[in-house]
Amino acid sequence: MAIQAAPEQVQVATKPLLHVQGLTMSYGAGDSENKILNDLNLEVNDGEFVSIVGPSGVGKTTLLRCLSGLVQPRSGTVSVGGEIINGPHRDLAVVFQDYSRSLLPWMTTLENVAFPLQGRGVGKKERNETAEKNLAAVGLAGQGHKYPWEMSGGMQQRVAIARALAYNAKVLLMDEPFASVDAQTRFDLEDLVIDLQSSLGVTIILVTHDIDEALYLADKVIVLAEKPATVVDVIETGFGDHRDQVDTKADPRFVEARARILHRLRDH
Amino acid sequence: MKTSTKSLDWGLTTQRLLAVAALLAIWQVVIWSGTLPSMTPGVAALASSIGAALTSATFWSALAQTMTAAVSGWLIAVAAGTVLGLLIGSVRALDRSTSILIDFGRSFPVLALMPVVIMLLGATAKMETVVVALSCLWPVLVQTIYGARRMDSAVVDTVRIFQIPALLRFRRVLLPSATPFIATGIRISASIAILVAVGVEVLSQTPGIGRQITLAQQDQRWDSAFAYLFFAGLVGWSIASLLNFAEGRILKWNRQTND
Numbered sequence: 406m407a408i409q410a411a412p413e414q415v416q417v418a419t420k421p422l423l424h425v426q427g428l429t430m431s432y433g434a435g436d437s438e439n440k441i442l443n444d445l446n447l448e449v450n451d452g453e454f455v456s457i458v459g460p461s462g463v464g465k466t467t468l469l470r471c472l473s474g475l476v477q478p479r480s481g482t483v484s485v486g487g488e489i490i491n492g493p494h495r496d497l498a499v500v501f502q503d504y505s506r507s508l509l510p511w512m513t514t515l516e517n518v519a520f521p522l523q524g525r526g527v528g529k530k531e532r533n534e535t536a537e538k539n540l541a542a543v544g545l546a547g548q549g550h551k552y553p554w555e556m557s558g559g560m561q562q563r564v565a566i567a568r569a570l571a572y573n574a575k576v577l578l579m580d581e582p583f584a585s586v587d588a589q590t591r592f593d594l595e596d597l598v599i600d601l602q603s604s605l606g607v608t609i610i611l612v613t614h615d616i617d618e619a620l621y622l623a624d625k626v627i628v629l630a631e632k633p634a635t636v637v638d639v640i641e642t643g644f645g646d647h648r649d650q651v652d653t654k655a656d657p658r659f660v661e662a663r664a665r666i667l668h669r670l671r672d673h
Numbered sequence: 674m675k676t677s678t679k680s681l682d683w684g685l686t687t688q689r690l691l692a693v694a695a696l697l698a699i700w701q702v703v704i705w706s707g708t709l710p711s712m713t714p715g716v717a718a719l720a721s722s723i724g725a726a727l728t729s730a731t732f733w734s735a736l737a738q739t740m741t742a743a744v745s746g747w748l749i750a751v752a753a754g755t756v757l758g759l760l761i762g763s764v765r766a767l768d769r770s771t772s773i774l775i776d777f778g779r780s781f782p783v784l785a786l787m788p789v790v791i792m793l794l795g796a797t798a799k800m801e802t803v804v805v806a807l808s809c810l811w812p813v814l815v816q817t818i819y820g821a822r823r824m825d826s827a828v829v830d831t832v833r834i835f836q837i838p839a840l841l842r843f844r845r846v847l848l849p850s851a852t853p854f855i856a857t858g859i860r861i862s863a864s865i866a867i868l869v870a871v872g873v874e875v876l877s878q879t880p881g882i883g884r885q886i887t888l889a890q891q892d893q894r895w896d897s898a899f900a901y902l903f904f905a906g907l908v909g910w911s912i913a914s915l916l917n918f919a920e921g922r923i924l925k926w927n928r929q930t931n932d
């Protein structure tokens with residue numbers, strides 16, 4: 406027995422952190438069945454930043470809901486660290502597309518960030534300290550007493566990110582997190598997320614319809630297209646840890662990758 | 674902005690006083706013109722009978738009786754309606770199975786139950802409290818069920834993702850998200866409470882403001898009848914203002930998010 410276990414351990418170490426196999430999802434049933442995702446396969450390694458890019462309505466939110474365990478796929482599996490996901494999971498935190506609606510307006514910012522910890526039974530002092538620390542990490546030090554509705558959209562999004570970070574999951578799933586803020590705020594938030602990811606080593610899967618954003622942020626870009634959606638391309642960006650809103654986007658590899666994605670999306 | 678809500682707005686206060694003065698003037702003109710029956714009191718007679726009421730022990734004990742029945746009936750309804758409503762609204766199966774009963778109950782004219790309750794309890798303060806409680810129960814119940822039932826889908830997803838346990842979810846998510854609706858139910862039922870209490874007293878001669886109005890009418894003391902009417906209105910209005918104020922304080926987040 407012991408002899409057999411050894412090669413398996415080696416296999417575990419090289420396995421991706423998040424593994425999607427043959428994921429198929431549809432809404433409705435029978436004649437009105439609407440197939441959204443068709444036989445999707447993805448692999449995300451520990452500490453990797455992966456963008457999933459695709460046109461509006463292709464099924465990005467649907468995919469993220471499957472990954473997070475909020476909905477069950479019709480067939481196929483999602484697994485994290487070898488464990489199959491069949492509901493919300495301790496290792497998965499989500500930053501929602503509707504961030505302003507996902508913050509609870511009757512709680513202060515600090516309470517919002519601390520709430521998932523409270524759910525886990527962490528004591529008041531400790532969870533408030535953790536919340537304060539994570540608010541500071543997203544640039545909102547000392548703002549915990551404010552209510553979400555006293556903050557701008559960009560600040561609310563920072564709170565939602567802090568809440569997901571405080572939950573301390575292995576994988577952070579983000580659904581078009583910067584779609585509804587202005588361009589400058591968006592750049593600031595993109596750089597914030599890159600910094601957080603490299604300092605905390607968390608694995609991030611971010612969904613977006615914006616090709617530039619997908620490329621700028623990620624180590625790996627997965628391109629979704631067609632109806633029902635499937636993976637049509639996977640691009641390793643190779644920009645490394647240091648990124649700059651101007652220089653990186655002018656990098657020939659960036660320009661080339663963007664053209665390649667645009668072609669892929671046009672051809673499908 | 675903040676200072677204007679705290680300090681008194683003199684311009685607005687003057688306007689409101691003028692509106693009241695205009696109404697009184699019109700009232701007096703109508704009296705003089707003789708279009709209303711001659712026993713209708715003028716402004717001066719009304720003012721003096723209001724003053725007289727304020728110094729009479731009968732008035733104060735009648736007011737106390739009406740208020741006691743109205744407030745206790747209302748509080749019973751608020752407690753029962755909130756607890757039942759939260760239970761029904763948050764348990765899907767209960768919600769489905771009781772919806773017919775709730776719809777029937779809310780459209781049932783509770784005042785028609787009065788004879789039955791009188792038969793059981795007599796024309797007493799207890800009976801009055803029961804009828805008030807029954808009338809106030811429905812708005813609170815219906816609003817609470819509605820509030821507990823409808824939780825924003827983004828909030829539902831958030832609670833699920835972060836695996837918030839049921840009790841905490843109830844206390845920190847469902848309850849606060851339902852409070853604006855519960856508050857509306859409480860406010861609606863407060864005005865119903867006064868209305869029903871006075872109505873029951875008029876109809877059943879249970880002691881209180883309503884009975885005093887009938888007595889004054891039987892004695893042809895129209896000015897006192899109107900004075901009592903005025904106080905019944907004043908009490909209802911004061912309670913409504915008080916609740917509005919409390920709601921603005923407690924549910925500040927709700928006002929803000931709905932702007």
Ligand SMILES: Nc1ncnc2c1ncn2[C@@H]1O[C@H](COP(=O)(O)OP(=O)(O)OP(=O)(O)O)[C@@H](O)[C@H]1O
Binds near residue numbers: 433441
């Ligand atoms: N709950 C649902 N029931 C039925 N159909 C749905 C549901 N949610 C989404 N859809 C359909 O699934 C398709 C994909 O929707 P989805 O929200 O996943 O797209 P998306 O890529 O996230 O779009 P966007 O960029 O606009 O956010 C759409 O055609 C949508 O109409």
Ligand SMILES: [Mg+2]
Binds near residue numbers: 581
């Ligand atoms: Mg979407």
